Amino acid sequence: MELMRDTKTQHAWGMTEFHNHHTDLAKRNVSKQRLKQRAAPITRRQRETSLPVLLAWFVAVAMGLRFIIMVTIWSTIVKNSLLNQEVPTSFNGDYSGPCPQDWIFYRNNCYWFSNESKSWNQSQASCMSKNSSLLKIYSRVDQDFFKLVKSYHWIGLVQTPTDRTWRWEDGSMVSPDILKIVTMCNSSCVVYGSSFKGYTEDCSTPNTYICMRKTA
Known part of the structure; x- marks a missing residue:
């Protein structure tokens, strides 16, 4: 148990x-x-x-x-x-309108940008051979695309030796409201820079140039 x-x-x-x-x-x-x-x-x-x-x-x-x-x-x-060395991109091309081939048509004017560099007198002669003259800036509105040009080109502006005034090839005086002249050296010729500014330059210095003529 x-x-x-x-x-x-x-x-x-x-x-x-x-x-x-x-x-x-x-x-x-x-x-x-x-x-x-x-x-x-x-x-x-x-x-x-x-x-x-x-x-x-x-x-x-x-x-x-x-x-x-x-x-x-x-x-x-x-x-x-x-930084375009010739003309604004929108105007650089084959469009010539009523202008000769390789010219640019803009607001009733024809423009030709050279690729060669010459003195002012040689540039003037080259434009005359094309039945045109060196560029004249007569209106910021009608030539507004020039404010974008960055390289230096001869234009048709010279200083008269008698009264030291700046005149275009046709004898008309330049207006400071249209083109501002910047003195870079003691010379009687002008190259166009950008933003409607011209710079004094030795007339014998080789530069590219712009020819211009009215449309027919």
Whole structure:
């Protein structure tokens, strides 16, 4: 009888140990599940927070690159327009209208830009051989495309030795409201620069030149 009691007691103790062990395991599993459940919303929230941040970053980078590209394109266009060595791009081509071939027609005038450099007297003679004269700036409105010309060209403006006034080839006086003359040296000839400015230059210095004539 005593043996049977001990056996029952051991069996009951073993069952209790087994039950307690499984209870601990169950508690651990429940704790792990709760931790996962707690961790999952945090990870989800972090993702929900990080996605808009990443999206905003990509949008900012894309807009920055677009701005840089647009600035580069516009800078190139402006630079090419201002540094054009002949005429503005929009007037550089085969369009001659009623003018001879290789001449440019603009507002009832024909213009020819030389590629060769000559003295003022040689340039004048070359224009005369083409039934024209050296350029005369008579109106900023009617000749507004000349403000973009950046290279130096002989024009038909000289200083008379008697009264030291600046006159065009046809004898008319130059108006300071139309062309500003910048004294660079003590000379009686002028080259056109840009923005309706003329610069004094030694008449014997080789420069390109612009011929001009009215349309028939």
